[in-house]
Amino acid sequence: MRNPLGAIRGAVQLLKRELGPDSRFGEYTDVLITEVDRVNRIIEMLLDLARPVQLRPVPLNLHQLLERVAVLNEEGARERGIALVRRYDPSLPPILGDEDRLVQVFHNLVRNALDAMGSSGRLTLSTRVSLNPLFGKMDLGGGQRNMVEAQVADEGAGIPATVRAKIFDPFFTTKDKGLGLGLAICHRILEEHRGAIQVESAEGRGTIVTCFLPIAK
Known part of the structure; x- marks a missing residue:
């Protein structure tokens, strides 16, 4: 799941750059990036529960x-x-x-x-x-x-x-x-x-x- 999310994030960042800082769609691209990052954090938490914890004590x-x-x-x-x-x-x-x-x-x-x-x-x-x-x-x-x-x-x-x-x-x-x-x-x-x-x-x-x-x- 991380690879598609990474591709989506990259595409949205490119879109934001193409639209420019004054675009009225800027806030929507920011929301998309924030939500992709949130999903990545959820995936990381689920992996923490599912996989053995690798400790460096x-x-x-x-x-x-x-x-x-x-x-x-x-x-x-x-x-x-x-x-x-x-x-x-x-x-x-x-x-x-x-x-x-x-x-x-x-x-x-x-x-x-x-x-x-x-x-x-x-x-x-x-x-x-x-x-x-x-x-x-x-x-x-x-x-x-x-x-x-x-x-x-x-x-x-x-x-x-x-x-x-x-x-x-x-x-x-x-x-x-x-x-x-x-x-x-x-x-x-x-x-x-x-x-x-x-x-x-x-x-x-x-x-x-x-x-x-x-x-x-």
Whole structure:
């Protein structure tokens, strides 16, 4: 599907150039290019679910990774009256992970949190070494390894109890717009890291999403 879409995009770009900047059809060519790009993103998300995730795990500074995500979203949060708060454990050891994939996970979680909050409140990013009895230590194939927690906490509307069990199902969404693939992909990526994801939510009070990731040896 990508080859025909690439051809369509190229043809529309040529058409836009031929029409010139003053053409009344310019806005229509822009819409076509935007929609082709959107379909390409949908295809990429579907492929992420269907194919094995290819990871390049290396020791990572989790705080630097979270700051990449924060910088991408902070201005948009500020415009909506939302404060982005950091509560990082300064003694946190490096984690083992694929940087690009984990940025994808946390970017998705932060965007979801912002969407849930409307126009005020605090969105908190926090880290700590995990003491969770279920996910605090995980078997990565070479024995038990300690885990760290990275949390994205919002003060939004919360997730209704009736749908919480479905939030990681592909194509399930409570949004007016969206495919319902974001959390399913996050879940898949964290599983491939031999980690986990946990959601706690209270209607009217907000949601905390906790990601468990292995400490690098």
